[in-house]
Amino acid sequence: MTERRQLLFLTGNKHKLREAKQILHDFDVQSKRIELPELQEINEQIIVEEKIRQALKVMDCEVFVEDTSLCFDALNGLPGPLIKWFEDKIGTRGLVDMLSAYSDKTAYAKCYVGYGLPARDGKDAKIMVFEGSVKGRIVEPEGTANFGFDPIFLPDGHDMTFAQMGPEEKNKISHRRLALEKFRAYLKKNQ
Amino acid sequence: MTERRQLLFLTGNKHKLREAKQILHDFDVQSKRIELPELQEINEQIIVEEKIRQALKVMDCEVFVEDTSLCFDALNGLPGPLIKWFEDKIGTRGLVDMLSAYSDKTAYAKCYVGYGLPARDGKDAKIMVFEGSVKGRIVEPEGTANFGFDPIFLPDGHDMTFAQMGPEEKNKISHRRLALEKFRAYLKKNQ
Numbered sequence: 001m002t003e004r005r006q007l008l009f010l011t012g013n014k015h016k017l018r019e020a021k022q023i024l025h026d027f028d029v030q031s032k033r034i035e036l037p038e039l040q041e042i043n044e045q046i047i048v049e050e051k052i053r054q055a056l057k058v059m060d061c062e063v064f065v066e067d068t069s070l071c072f073d074a075l076n077g078l079p080g081p082l083i084k085w086f087e088d089k090i091g092t093r094g095l096v097d098m099l100s101a102y103s104d105k106t107a108y109a110k111c112y113v114g115y116g117l118p119a120r121d122g123k124d125a126k127i128m129v130f131e132g133s134v135k136g137r138i139v140e141p142e143g144t145a146n147f148g149f150d151p152i153f154l155p156d157g158h159d160m161t162f163a164q165m166g167p168e169e170k171n172k173i174s175h176r177r178l179a180l181e182k183f184r185a186y187l188k189k190n191q
Numbered sequence: 192m193t194e195r196r197q198l199l200f201l202t203g204n205k206h207k208l209r210e211a212k213q214i215l216h217d218f219d220v221q222s223k224r225i226e227l228p229e230l231q232e233i234n235e236q237i238i239v240e241e242k243i244r245q246a247l248k249v250m251d252c253e254v255f256v257e258d259t260s261l262c263f264d265a266l267n268g269l270p271g272p273l274i275k276w277f278e279d280k281i282g283t284r285g286l287v288d289m290l291s292a293y294s295d296k297t298a299y300a301k302c303y304v305g306y307g308l309p310a311r312d313g314k315d316a317k318i319m320v321f322e323g324s325v326k327g328r329i330v331e332p333e334g335t336a337n338f339g340f341d342p343i344f345l346p347d348g349h350d351m352t353f354a355q356m357g358p359e360e361k362n363k364i365s366h367r368r369l370a371l372e373k374f375r376a377y378l379k380k381n382q
Binding site: 038039047077080098 | 228229230231232233238241266267268269271272273276277279280281285288289291292293
């Protein structure tokens with residue numbers, strides 16, 4: 001058996017780490033919690049690229065980061081990448097209430113994976129971003145599995161929220177799965 | 192007549208510049224628009240201090256920056272310093288609608304002024320933050336004067352929104368006035 005290629009996931013979130021390990025199962029995914037300044041931006045691509053740029057200043061191995069967005073169509077894309085502050089301050093209950101003035105409950109869950117390869121052997125550093133997006137709508141909280149906004153996100157074509165699904169089922173269809181699959185395909189092609 | 196002390200306001204916002212010139216009338220307030228990365232943070236003090244830290248890397252004169260927050264009590268302080276993204280994406284109409292699920296319409300308008308003095312004559316650089324806060328509530332948009340969230344902010348003890356007041360009247364009582372007055376008092380003591 002060949003040695004699995006090591007990838008360092010820069011995160012302190014154990015849920016995200018668990019999901020990444022499961023999806024990138026043919027890699028040796030390790031994690032490290034480091035403080036990376038996060039830009040106040042509404043464009044996730046810019047946020048993630050800048051995080052990798054900062055990370056490559058202090059790390060000398062292949063790294064990746066992940067950023068999650070929850071975009072309400074009725075709020076023209078908000079909260080977007082600012083979602084974590086909403087979860088902290090008003091929770092999933094508050095997110096549902098905030099939308100109560102609007103009949104349009106459609107939303108996107110988005111995941112952005114940023115990958116960084118340090119400069120080596122005379123080659124420039126490389127920064128790539130992979131995106132996964134799932135359309136759905138915001139519903140009253142249901143379910144307790146998984147984490148974050150999962151209880152209020154009902155993906156299109158399903159009759160369970162992400163929090164009503166088991167981790168395996170969520171990981172088959174989630175925004176994070178889609179982004180990490182693209183990342184995985186890229187890594188496989190560039191062994 | 193003595194020369195007025197020059198202060199450089201790092202902003203591209205002409206409304207904020209006008210208000211600062213009016214309030215800091217005994218200083219020679221100039222402005223410069225420079226790109227300063229803004230942290231994704233909910234703590235305004237941290238945002239403003241970091242902006243000044245970044246500014247002092249590239250500027251060699253006394254500078255100040257300003258950051259505005261609008262905090263809804265019903266949303267546990269949100270949008271806070273993230274307000275500009277809400278103004279961009281959903282406007283004042285959206286801010287009012289977002290609150291319609293809540294009977295509590297109370298809010299704070301807050302202004303944070305960050306001041307930076309570069310290291311010189313063997314003395315370390317200095318970074319100070321001055322805060323001004325006005326309590327009020329969120330109402331249906333009224334008035335067209337001034338800017339930003341002024342049409343929906345009714346300060347306590349008044350029967351006009353900031354946008355129904357003329358600039359002079361707003362500048363007598365606003366969050367920006369309170370923060371800039373503290374800044375002015377500090378500068379006067381430290382001529």
